[in-house]
Amino acid sequence: MDAKTLCLGALQVGDASGYEIKKLFEEGVFSHIHEASFGSIYPALTRLVDEGLASCTAMPQDKRPDKKVYSITDKGREALVGALRLAPAPDKVRSDFLFILVFGHLLPASQLDRLIDQRIAWYRDSLRRMSECDLSHKPASARFVNGLGRAVYRAAAEYLELQKEGLLANIEGAMVVPSRAAE
């Protein structure tokens, strides 16, 4: 999904500036779903206006650069729904955390311990923020996605909490216990 479609989706949620769209991808509806940086958002918004898929109104502000508020047009909404109808590309995941974990046996147990604790804390924090946001006035689909995210993060946090000690014991066990058993 290209930056243009991503911005179109953001504008469908509500009128916004480039800066505000970035926040939607960082902390808002689209966090944990997709990424978008200034370097991709601003050029995409310009192209969207060029193609008549969005319109732009400059809102003068005191002591700050004009805020450019973008709105999706009818043509833009059509383009969005068109893009949404295409078969989704497979999810792309890049997790340094999991890659590191695979080689846990090469690392000091203290690092693994910290790594996993930090991950659990991150999940718990994300879960809290996902529960706190009020979706009662959002469409059922937004609540559905929120629920899915929470179910997945809860499962991950619980697995890590339950299985962490077992891993740490096994990692050390692989080095220490066998030689003892041979005594």
Place this chain on the structure above:
Amino acid sequence: MDAKTLCLGALQVGDASGYEIKKLFEEGVFSHIHEASFGSIYPALTRLVDEGLASCTAMPQDKRPDKKVYSITDKGREALVGALRLAPAPDKVRSDFLFILVFGHLLPASQLDRLIDQRIAWYRDSLRRMSECDLSHKPASARFVNGLGRAVYRAAAEYLELQKEGLLANIEGAMVVPSRAAE
């Protein structure tokens, strides 16, 4: 995590050719964890050899180009552990599926239904393959990561199975039921 570290990790698992490394990221230990394409693997392997982090042996084959089998060197192992010790970058997820789902209320229920069914089938298929692979001779950390992946996919599949009908009813309900209730 750059392509070089990714390849170093693959070679730590076992000697391999570029072609085999790609398979590790598609169906092997690293599937669902990270991506790697030929265009990033082959140049990375060349650089790894240049820097003395890997060595390469050409295995002549009949009727096929020589298979170049790469091995990690001691220096390479040091470089890998060094990279593994750095704080992991945050996970990067790009899910067209979730992005589309957020706008479920703009789409025909039949499309949502299909989309979710396909997703459930994908999770079930992945879960089957993740259970089938024999990890009894792999380090505990590999089993731990496998278990985490399965816990997460199971949670996602179960959520979708349980909640799908509710979503479809709500999407249609938003259009149909309220007018009935007002009768």
Place this chain on the structure above:
DNA sequence: GGTTGCATGTAAATGGTTACATGATTGT
């Protein structure tokens, strides 16, 4: 006085995917 948040945009550099180029074997 330093950091964070607001607010926009561009340019350079990096990095990665896709497509191309080649070609035999095996299975449908």
Place this chain on the structure above:
DNA sequence: ACAATCATGTAACCATTTACATGCAACC
């Protein structure tokens, strides 16, 4: 016949990240 698997590698293209450029307000 055609697709898939095996096998390597390059080049063009695309995208993203990072840094630069600017500047005020609010908070600590």
